[in-house]
C-alpha cells in the first residue's frame with residue numbers, strides 16, 4: 001500500500017516535471033522566435049550594382065543587414081555582397097553614411113564587407129550559396145555552411161531583365177544557371193527551407209516556369225516577368241531625399257518589406273502577411289506607378305513567421321522614421337542612374353570643367369543607349385519582321401534553349417558593344433529570336449550588318465567583359 005502511494009507520487013512528480021519542461025521549452029521558442037531544434041538561419045545579401053547613381057541598391061542591402069542583425073542573426077551567418085563605393089563617393093553629402101529613407105538612420109555602420117569591389121562576382125555568389133569555400137576567390141571567404149535543419153534567406157537588389165540579373169563585374173547572373181545552383185544546393189541536402197526576396201526589373205522571369213515547387217524554396221519578386229520595377233525616394237519626387245543627395249535612396253519593393261520588418265513584431269507576422277502588405281504598397285496608387293509583387297516555388301512556406309528568416313526583436317524604434325505615404329513617387333529602375341546624373345548636373349555647384357565632364361558623360365551614356373535600342377530593333381526587324389515573334393504562354397519559361405540566348409547576347413556584344421545594365425532590357429527580344437528558331441548563322445549575319453559601322457569605344461566587351 002505504502003509503496004503504491006510512493007509510486008503514485010513519483011509518477012505524479014515525473015508528469016509534472018515533464019509538463020513544466022515542455023512549457024519552458026515552448027516559452028524559449030516563443031521568446032527567441034527561433035525555429036525548432038538545431039536550426040541556424042543564414043542570410044546572403046547582394047547589391048548587384050555600383051556607382052553613386054545606383055546608391056539605392058547598396059542602401060537597400062545595408063538596411064537588410066541592419067534588420068537581420070537587430071533580429072539576432074550573427075555576423076558569421078550573414079554574407080554581404082556590396083561594391084562598397086557609395087559611402088565615400090565624392091557626391092555623397094554625408095561621407096561615411098548611407099541612408100535608405102529620407103529621415104532614416106545610417107544603415108552602413110557595422111555592415112560586414114565580405115565580397116566587395118572586384119570580389120563581387122557571380123561565381124562567388126554561387127560558391128557562397130553552395131557553401132563551397134574552395135571555389136571562392138578573394139573576399140572574406142565566408143560561405144553558407146548550412147546543415148540539413150537550417151534556413152536560408154537570400155535578398156538581391158539591382159537591375160534585371162528577362163532571364164538576367166546584373167552584377168557590377170561581368171558576367172551577370174543568368175536564370176538557368178542560378179536555378180541550377182539552387183537545384184544543386186537542394187540535392188546536397190544542406191538546408192531545410194529557403195526564402196528568396198528579389199528586387200529587379202522583370203524579376204518574375206527568373207523563376208517563372210523555371211523554379212520547381214518541391215525544393216522547399218519560397219520566393220517573392222518585385223515585379224512580374226514582363227514589367228519593370230521602381231526606384232523611390234528620388235529627387236523631385238515625393239517624398240524626396242534630403243537636399244544634396246541627387247540620387248534615389250531606395251527601391252519601392254525593397255523599402256516596403258524593410259520598413260515593414262522594422263516596424264512589426266516578426267514573430268507575429270507570417271511571410272504571407274508580409275507578402276500581401278508589400279504587394280499592396282508596391283502596387284502604389286495604380287500599376288502605372290507600381291509593379292506586381294509575385295510569389296513562386298513552395299508556397300506553403302509562407303505560413304511560417306517572418307522571424308524564422310529575419311530574426312526578431314521586441315525593440316522597435318520609438319519614432320517612426322519612415323514616411324508613410326499612400327502613394328510614393330517613383331522613377332523607373334532603368335532610368336534612375338541617368339536621372340541621378342541629370343539631377344547632379346542641374347544642382348551642381350562645381351567648376352565649369354566638372355560640369356562639362358558630367359555633361360559629356362551624360363551625353364555618351366544617352367548616345368550608347370540610343371544605339372543599343374536602335375540596333376536591337378534593326379536586328380529584330382531583320383530576323384522577325386514587324387511583329388515581336390512568338391509570345392509564350394504565361395507561366396512558361398522565357399526560353400528553352402538557354403545556349404541560344406547566351407550565343408545571341410555574346411554575338412550582339414561582339415559586334416555592337418556591351419549591353420550594360422540598361423541594355424539588358426533587350427534580352428526578351430533575343431529570347432524571342434531563339435524561340436522563333438532563327439539559326440546562329442542568321443543571327444550572326446543580321447548583327448554584323450546592323451553594327452558594321454558602329455565604333456564601340458569604351459563599351460567594347462574586350463575591355464569591359466561580356467554579360468554572359
Ligand SMILES: *[C@@H]1O[C@H](CO)[C@@H](O)[C@H](O)[C@H]1NC(C)=O
Pocket residue numbers: 037038
Ligand atoms: C544539435 O547539434 C549538436 C551538434 O551538431 C548535436 O550534438 C545535438 O545532438 C543536436 N541536437 C538536436 C536536438 O538535434
Ligand SMILES: *[C@@H]1O[C@H](CO)[C@@H](O)[C@H](O)[C@H]1NC(C)=O
Pocket residue numbers: 132134135
Ligand atoms: C567546389 O568547387 C571546386 C572548384 O570549383 C570544385 O572542384 C569542387 O568539386 C566543388 N565542391 C563541391 C562539393 O561541389
Ligand SMILES: *[C@@H]1O[C@H](CO)[C@@H](O)[C@H](O)[C@H]1NC(C)=O
Pocket residue numbers: 116117118119137138139140
Ligand atoms: C578581394 O579579396 C582579397 C582577399 O580577401 C582582398 O585582399 C582584396 O582587397 C579584395 N579586393 C577588393 C577590391 O575588395
Ligand SMILES: *[C@@H]1O[C@H](CO)[C@@H](O)[C@H](O)[C@H]1NC(C)=O
Pocket residue numbers: 224225226227287292394
Ligand atoms: C505584368 O505586368 C504588366 C504591366 O503592369 C501587366 O500588363 C500584366 O498584366 C502583368 N501580368 C501579370 C501576370 O501580372
Ligand SMILES: *[C@@H]1O[C@H](CO)[C@@H](O)[C@H](O)[C@H]1NC(C)=O
Pocket residue numbers: 265268
Ligand atoms: C499579432 O497580430 C495580430 C493580427 O495581425 C494582432 O491583432 C495582434 O495584436 C498581434 N499581437 C502582437 C503581440 O503583436
Ligand SMILES: *[C@@H]1O[C@H](CO)[C@@H](O)[C@H](O)[C@H]1NC(C)=O
Pocket residue numbers: 300301303304305
Ligand atoms: C505550413 O503548412 C505545411 C503544409 O501544409 C505544414 O506542414 C506546416 O506545419 C505549416 N506550418 C506552420 C508554421 O503553420
